[in-house]
Amino acid sequence: MSFAVPAQYTSLRPFRGLFETGVPCLMYHKLGPRPRHARIKGLYVTPRLFARQLNELRATGFNTPPYGRPGNGAVPPKSIALTFDDGFTNAFTHALPVLAEHGFRAIQFLVADLVGQFNEWEVAQDEVREPLMDPPQVREWLAAGHEIGAHTLTHPYLTRISFRDAREEIFASKRKLEDQFGVPIRHFCYPYGDWNESIRELVREAGYETACTTEFGVNTVDTPPLGLKRIMARHQSLSIKGIKASLRKFSQG
Secondary structure, eight states: OOOOOOSSBSOSGGGHHHHTTSBOEEEEOEESOOOTTOSOGGGEEOHHHHHHHHHHHHHTTOBOOSSSOOOTTOSOTTBOEEEEEETBHHHHHHHHHHHHHHTOOOEEEEOGGGTTSBOHHHHTTTOOOOBBOOHHHHHHHHHTTOEEEEOOSSOOOGGGSOHHHHHHHHHHHHHHHHHHHOSOOOEEEOGGGOOOHHHHHHHHHHTOSEEEOSOOSOBOTTSOTTSBOOEEBOOOOSOHHHHHHHHHHHOOO
16 A cells, blocks of 8 residues: 655654554654754754644654564554654753653664764764763653664764674664663664665674664564664655755765
8 A cells, every 4th residue: 555645754644544554653863943054954853843743643642652663463553653863962952841741752862982972973074063962861861761772883874884893883882872871772773774684684683673774664563673664754845856865965864
């Protein structure tokens, strides 16, 4: 079954039919006003839009069970996952109160070597510098009932570095986050959505239960647990074609 839906998620209405076929996973990066010189504008969602999106989901009966893979009736009907890539401080600041208001859970995928620092991988591409959550903020996030996952050590394209370095990025990020925050790290997110079979096997070998991509779609019992699909959330745009081209070139997944 196919549905004519937008490439990005702004509001629930055009996605209702698609969401009924599986478990959608919304992908966020930064919450807050877009800086004037931001290169990838689509990675910013205003707090007002984020609140409206969660209002719609709650009003329609959606829930956020613990993050994981759908299967065998274990996930309640109308389940949705809310994911944040990179661990930006602005996402922590603006998301936490709105999530609490609606009783929703979310997961932050953290760049383990850069906790409490800034988005070095983006700044290297002339993107606006943004701070990342520091350890006390991560602990507050966890104390509020949310989860964290690994997004490598330094946010590289995993298929463009050596196999040995990719293994270190995948394995060491898990160990480092577990040691620092005292929680099991079960979930992984491929930076830029960049992976292949060799990378996926490393993720499996490291002991992750799931790994999410940037592939569009909803997840069902047939979706590979190390290849979960997501839908990017963003504000409405008049130039979807241009956005898609920019994301292909500079995607920060």
